[in-house]
Amino acid sequence: AETVLITQQSHEELRKVIDANKTAAPDQQRLVVVSVSPQSRASLAAQFGLNPTDTARKLTAFFKKIGVHYVFDTSFSRNFSLLESQREFVQRFRGQADSQQALPVLASACPGWICYAEKTHGSFLIPYLSTVRSPQQVMGSLVKDFFAQQQHLTPDRIYHVTVMPCYDKKLEASRPDFFSQDYQTRDVDCVVTTGEVFKLLEEEGVSLSELEPAPLDSLCSSVSAQEPSSHRGGGSGGYLEHVFQHAARELFGIHVDEITYRPLRNKDFQEVTLEKEGQIVLHFAAAYGFRNIQNLVQKLKRGRCPYHYVEVMACPAGCLNGGGQLKAPNTPGKELLQRVETLYSMVRTEAPEDAPGIQELYRCWLQGEGSERAGRLLHTSYHAVEKASSSLGIRW
Ligand code: SF4
Numbered sequence: 074a075e076t077v078l079i080t081q082q083s084h085e086e087l088r089k090v091i092d093a094n095k096t097a098a099p100d101q102q103r104l105v106v107v108s109v110s111p112q113s114r115a116s117l118a119a120q121f122g123l124n125p126t127d128t129a130r131k132l133t134a135f136f137k138k139i140g141v142h143y144v145f146d147t148s149f150s151r152n153f154s155l156l157e158s159q160r161e162f163v164q165r166f167r168g169q170a171d172s173q174q175a176l177p178v179l180a181s182a183c184p185g186w187i188c189y190a191e192k193t194h195g196s197f198l199i200p201y202l203s204t205v206r207s208p209q210q211v212m213g214s215l216v217k218d219f220f221a222q223q224q225h226l227t228p229d230r231i232y233h234v235t236v237m238p239c240y241d242k243k244l245e246a247s248r249p250d251f252f253s254q255d256y257q258t259r260d261v262d263c264v265v266t267t268g269e270v271f272k273l274l275e276e277e278g279v280s281l282s283e284l285e286p287a288p289l290d291s292l293c294s295s296v297s298a299q300e301p302s303s304h305r306g307g308g309s310g311g312y313l314e315h316v317f318q319h320a321a322r323e324l325f326g327i328h329v330d331e332i333t334y335r336p337l338r339n340k341d342f343q344e345v346t347l348e349k350e351g352q353i354v355l356h357f358a359a360a361y362g363f364r365n366i367q368n369l370v371q372k373l374k375r376g377r378c379p380y381h382y383v384e385v386m387a388c389p390a391g392c393l394n395g396g397g398q399l400k401a402p403n404t405p406g407k408e409l410l411q412r413v414e415t416l417y418s419m420v421r422t423e424a425p426e427d428a429p430g431i432q433e434l435y436r437c438w439l440q441g442e443g444s445e446r447a448g449r450l451l452h453t454s455y456h457a458v459e460k461a462s463s464s465l466g467i468r469w
Pocket of ligand 1: 184238239241242309386387388391392393394395396
């Protein structure tokens with residue numbers, strides 16, 4: 074069933090929905106919403122020789138031209154993922170003594186990693202996983218709950234597509250946890266990769282560089298999204314950096330301006346520490362790629378994992394290097410990745426707590442931080458499946 078759901082997620086499906094809208098009666102049409110990830114934007118910017126802001130605006134123009142109604146930026150939903158991750162970490166660190174929830178907290182934004190964790194070490198690893206939804210799935214909540222209400226539509230009347238750097242995001246969108254039984258609809262109906270967007274551009278005979286830019290859409294009517302935004306930290310969302318800085322301030326009263334990473338076994342396994350009075354009080358790590366993940370799991374199983382928090386990502390070098398990103402035939406992979414990283418970091422960054430609209434949405438939409446509603450719409454759960462991944466196309 075999962076495989077069928079995944080094959081339903083393609084740029085052809087998006088086109089079918091747009092075509093169906095053209096002939097459907099008004100009350101049968103679906104509002105088409107596309108949410109674009111900053112990693113995909115950077116990959117397309119490199120491909121077309123554009124800056125990220127122009128890429129975001131031209132991509133908006135392209136989607137509107139083919140019949141999409143709204144185009145959003147998943148950096149907006151990432152604000153919630155980061156804030157919830159910060160809060161969760163501090164709570165779990167403080168509650169360490171009664172051992173209700175285990176440390177280290179293992180980041181959960183990467184579905185490749187989550188799938189591996191559930192299917193190979195489910196009952197052992199699940200207590201460590203952060204329960205925070207990934208930016209894609211927070212966007213799913215925002216679009217199918219908040220935005221649907223704003224538009225006076227039921228969630229099934231919205232067709233929500235995300236543009237992502239990897240295929241495993243299709244698997245994430247298909248999880249039963251993100252399906253509404255009441256409305257028989259998913260929070261994210263279709264995930265297309267950056268490469269599939271490029272195919273769509275080619276099939277439509279459109280070159281992104283030649284399009285007139287269009288203004289970005291904003292989910293919150295009180296906020297005008299003039300230009301795309303992003304967050305500090307690496308191309309996988311900056312989880313380690315945000316959680317570390319927040320925890321240093323909140324738990325130890327220490328303000329950390331710059332994070333200094335110390336490479337361990339290789340550049341994809343790095344650690345960061347915070348010292349107070351000569352003692353290490355915070356010990357974080359980033360483990361990217363399957364080799365490093367296996368190493369981390371071994372450490373945990375042997376009871377020799379010194380970390381309080383680990384940002385775990387399945388792809389070596391993280392999301393900017395995801396399997397759904399564009400390849401350039403005449404450019405070596407390393408050079409292309411460097412270009413994409415530079416473009417990714419060119420975008421204006423903001424602290425998630427200061428991002429316009431976030432506090433307002435916590436108040437009006439979620440009924441406050443830490444509320445039951447915030448728990449339901451911004452968090453998720455995991456399920457142990459103690460057998461190896463089979464035909465789901467997980468790449469390692
Ligand atoms: Fe997808 Fe790779 Fe990022 Fe994981 S690390 S979310 S598999 S692109």
